[in-house]
Amino acid sequence: MADVQSELELDENTRRLYLSKVNEIVEEHMRSVEGNKLKPYGLKSDKGAGIRNNGIDEHGADLDEILNAVKDHVLHDGLQSNHSNNFAYLCPGGVFSSALASYLAAYTNPYVGSFETNPAGVRMEHMVIDWVAGMMGFPAGYAGNITPGGSNATLLAVTAARENINVRCGDYNRLVVYITDWTHQCFRKALFTAGLKETVIRKVPVDAEYRMDVKILKALIAQDIEEELIPFMIGSTIGTAVIGAVDAIGRIADVANEYGIWLHVDAAYGGFFVLVEELKDYFNDVCRCDSIIVDPHKSLFMPFGYGIFIVKKGKILQSCFRHDSLFVTTMQDEEESPVNISIERTKPFRALGLWLPLRLHGVAAFRRCLEEKLCLARYMYRSLKEIPGFRVGPYPQLTIVLFKYDTGNETRNNDINRELHNAILKDGHFYISSAIIDNNFFLRTCILNSRSHRNVIDEFLSTLKKLTTCLLQTLGP
Numbered sequence: 001m002a003d004v005q006s007e008l009e010l011d012e013n014t015r016r017l018y019l020s021k022v023n024e025i026v027e028e029h030m031r032s033v034e035g036n037k038l039k040p041y042g043l044k045s046d047k048g049a050g051i052r053n054n055g056i057d058e059h060g061a062d063l064d065e066i067l068n069a070v071k072d073h074v075l076h077d078g079l080q081s082n083h084s085n086n087f088a089y090l091c092p093g094g095v096f097s098s099a100l101a102s103y104l105a106a107y108t109n110p111y112v113g114s115f116e117t118n119p120a121g122v123r124m125e126h127m128v129i130d131w132v133a134g135m136m137g138f139p140a141g142y143a144g145n146i147t148p149g150g151s152n153a154t155l156l157a158v159t160a161a162r163e164n165i166n167v168r169c170g171d172y173n174r175l176v177v178y179i180t181d182w183t184h185q186c187f188r189k190a191l192f193t194a195g196l197k198e199t200v201i202r203k204v205p206v207d208a209e210y211r212m213d214v215k216i217l218k219a220l221i222a223q224d225i226e227e228e229l230i231p232f233m234i235g236s237t238i239g240t241a242v243i244g245a246v247d248a249i250g251r252i253a254d255v256a257n258e259y260g261i262w263l264h265v266d267a268a269y270g271g272f273f274v275l276v277e278e279l280k281d282y283f284n285d286v287c288r289c290d291s292i293i294v295d296p297h298k299s300l301f302m303p304f305g306y307g308i309f310i311v312k313k314g315k316i317l318q319s320c321f322r323h324d325s326l327f328v329t330t331m332q333d334e335e336e337s338p339v340n341i342s343i344e345r346t347k348p349f350r351a352l353g354l355w356l357p358l359r360l361h362g363v364a365a366f367r368r369c370l371e372e373k374l375c376l377a378r379y380m381y382r383s384l385k386e387i388p389g390f391r392v393g394p395y396p397q398l399t400i401v402l403f404k405y406d407t408g409n410e411t412r413n414n415d416i417n418r419e420l421h422n423a424i425l426k427d428g429h430f431y432i433s434s435a436i437i438d439n440n441f442f443l444r445t446c447i448l449n450s451r452s453h454r455n456v457i458d459e460f461l462s463t464l465k466k467l468t469t470c471l472l473q474t475l476g477p
């Protein structure tokens, strides 16, 4: 049979041409985002339906046509998560060097699931995990995974905790987990996925700073034991998604140790603030916890697609995930193969997407960026306090600032602040979230984007003042 050149194998010239075309689209897009030509949020009237005219069929299409479809329907629509004026959710901006590493990893495609197939790739994953574990002060014996995000990392934490407790599935309905109203939904998703749907979920009230109330936690545990339930896992948080509250990890660890309960820390948002000297105390006792997750695609400014899970008793991951391979391997692993300690087998070379930017820019660059965000959030908080009529929420423990216009009447406040939120979104220069806290409607800004600087905050404050004045004039007294 004659050799047939596969149409899927592009020659070098074509690859260079295609790359330049993609690069052109990327640069054009980022010029629009950075030059504020694109608003941080905007939906086209067809809400993306136009992409449906670019169906997958037997015959290929022209790359220009394809890239234009992506540009028109995807890039120019919806949330510009990289935009400096996007303060919604937890969007870090996504550093270019990581995107570059993703391309390098994707096209060269090393298989980094096992030590045998790519020892350095495996070592690199462990280096990234060692770096995080070292900052958190974990003693030797930990293990971890780089995951696609925090939710997957949480699933691994719940799976490890379940493996750790010697309880038959018939007793799963006697297990109790302790979280708060502000615990991220991924924790409940993880319980469900790990087969722990029947587990009792205790919502521990929070204190005035929206942190888990440790005294009540302890009382609930004692009561559950008395009722012959099995306290199983505490889900604490460093940086709740809505408020950014940081639980008192040390005091929770005291309770967890006293009763022998697995303590998990969700530091998906807050985790990399460990780099900021001033916030180090938040992390003093993380080393006493059983598991932690951190999201580089939040407070390490990486593009979406990166979570990290670390468990103190690393060996537990082998009991969860080590199974006989269908293939015979010949080489002795000098470092543990990710496949033996992770749910994934074939996976992208994520470690490169984290290691390369850290090597290129140095850790100090990330620290400075985090310090800047922290300063900006505090500046925003102080400035909002000074605007007549505005009331701020809790002092930002990290970089989330909550506020509202205060008429003195809570029912009216809720209506006015909803209107104000709509006015901000309609104006389009900024995109922010809102949240209900203690039955009150708050506007929420999260300053986490690498591109948001002091001038952006100032611009936001003047836009807010202008829109509030307009709104009050329209609504009347």
Ligand SMILES: Cc1ncc(COP(=O)(O)O)c(C=O)c1O
Binding pocket: 090, 148, 149, 150, 151, 152, 184, 186, 237, 239, 240, 241, 266, 267, 268, 269, 295, 307
């Ligand atoms: C505190 C917290 N934990 C977990 C998650 C889930 O992480 P991911 O979206 O990466 O799955 C989020 C997401 O926003 C979060 O804010």
